[in-house]
Amino acid sequence: MSFAMKKIGVFTSGGDSPGMNACIRAVVRTAHHHDVEVVGILEGYKGILNNQFRELKNYDVAGIINRGGTILRSSRCPEFLEPEYRKRAFMNLQKEGIEGLIAIGGNGTFTGALVFEKEFGIPTIGVPGTIDNDLYGTDYTIGFDTACNTVVQALDAIRDTATSHNRLFIVEVMGRDAGHIAVNSCIAGGAEAVLLPEEEKDLPELMQYLNEKRKKKIFSSIIVVAEGDQVGGAVQLNNIIKEKYPHYDSRVTILGHVQRGGSPTYLDRMLASRLGMSSVEALLNGERNQAVGLVNGEVVLSSFKDSITKSKNIHSDLLKMSHILVA
Ligand code: F6P
Numbered sequence: 287m288s289f290a291m292k293k294i295g296v297f298t299s300g301g302d303s304p305g306m307n308a309c310i311r312a313v314v315r316t317a318h319h320h321d322v323e324v325v326g327i328l329e330g331y332k333g334i335l336n337n338q339f340r341e342l343k344n345y346d347v348a349g350i351i352n353r354g355g356t357i358l359r360s361s362r363c364p365e366f367l368e369p370e371y372r373k374r375a376f377m378n379l380q381k382e383g384i385e386g387l388i389a390i391g392g393n394g395t396f397t398g399a400l401v402f403e404k405e406f407g408i409p410t411i412g413v414p415g416t417i418d419n420d421l422y423g424t425d426y427t428i429g430f431d432t433a434c435n436t437v438v439q440a441l442d443a444i445r446d447t448a449t450s451h452n453r454l455f456i457v458e459v460m461g462r463d464a465g466h467i468a469v470n471s472c473i474a475g476g477a478e479a480v481l482l483p484e485e486e487k488d489l490p491e492l493m494q495y496l497n498e499k500r501k502k503k504i505f506s507s508i509i510v511v512a513e514g515d516q517v518g519g520a521v522q523l524n525n526i527i528k529e530k531y532p533h534y535d536s537r538v539t540i541l542g543h544v545q546r547g548g549s550p551t552y553l554d555r556m557l558a559s560r561l562g563m564s565s566v567e568a569l570l571n572g573e574r575n576q577a578v579g580l581v582n583g584e585v586v587l588s589s590f591k592d593s594i595t596k597s598k599n600i601h602s603d604l605l606k607m608s609h610i611l612v613a
Pocket of ligand 1: 301392416417418460461462513546
């Protein structure tokens with residue numbers, strides 16, 4: 287089948303996530319399969335502004351499926367919010383002969399693509415790449431599974447030392463203002479409690495629960511705290527505990543950017559490959575202004591507007607599990 291488009295660009299933008307490389311690889315290989323050239327744009331929107339273009343052949347993406355991070359590098363680009371910079375970006379793309387774009391990233395990436403497409407008509411398909419799993423239109427985002435595995439491994443390690451010292455650990459995980467990483471990893475990591483942005487927690491009730499456990503001679507406890515939780519993060523929670531419940535020997539671990547790196551899991555490699563391939567096929571078939579996602583095992587397209595404005599709530603079953611199996 288021959289397509290009207292002959293040259294497309296691909297870039298990664300915003301916070302990187304494990305599996306982005308697998309996605310770039312799938313984009314490049316699918317495009318070449320359809321005789322379409324691919325230009326890798328370095329450092330996201332910043333690279334479009336600064337003409338950071340480089341041709342990507344199939345062999346350029348060999349040996350990267352197992353690597354975390356992104357070979358195209360990434361950035362957050364506040365200049366792209368300003369119209370004169372977007373105009374410059376458009377002119378650069380035209381000069382380079384790029385007719386369509388694949389944008390791998392999160393909310394900010396899709397917001398940029400939506401405005402850009404409206405102003406200059408460059409067809410763009412988004413691929414959800416963020417560890418936060420906070421995008422509407424897909425059950426999972428690329429990188430989320432790897433990040434949860436990293437957190438669960440950390441919780442297992444923390445449990446060892448927590449038990450040895452009868453300590454209470456407060457472990458802060460990423461997710462920006464969403465609690466997907468926190469709720470999933472607290473269940474899989476067997477934590478005693480979780481604090482989420484999506485739920486108000488009664489702290490005295492939680493501490494009473496931990497006290498009861500202590501009476502039953504279960505001394506170590508782990509509280510997983512989402513960075514955007516309502517108390518204000520792990521340090522803040524620890525300050526409250528130190529003041530009101532001084533009998534606890536508590537420690538804080540902020541997992542931070544460890545969650546963003548590492549070799550992607552099987553699930554992330556497969557998701558990235560599937561969505562990368564589908565994004566190119568959607569673009570070549572004339573779709574635009576939409577993001578690919580996987581819902582109930584099927585690839586679907588959602589408008590950028592929906593992915594940006596609609597929120598993806600934590601599934602009620604997961605919340606229920608966290609109430610019954612955690613605290
Ligand atoms: O969106 C991914 C994410 O890792 C969030 O979980 C976190 O709040 C944020 O990015 C951190 O951003 P930065 O790497 O710019 O500090």
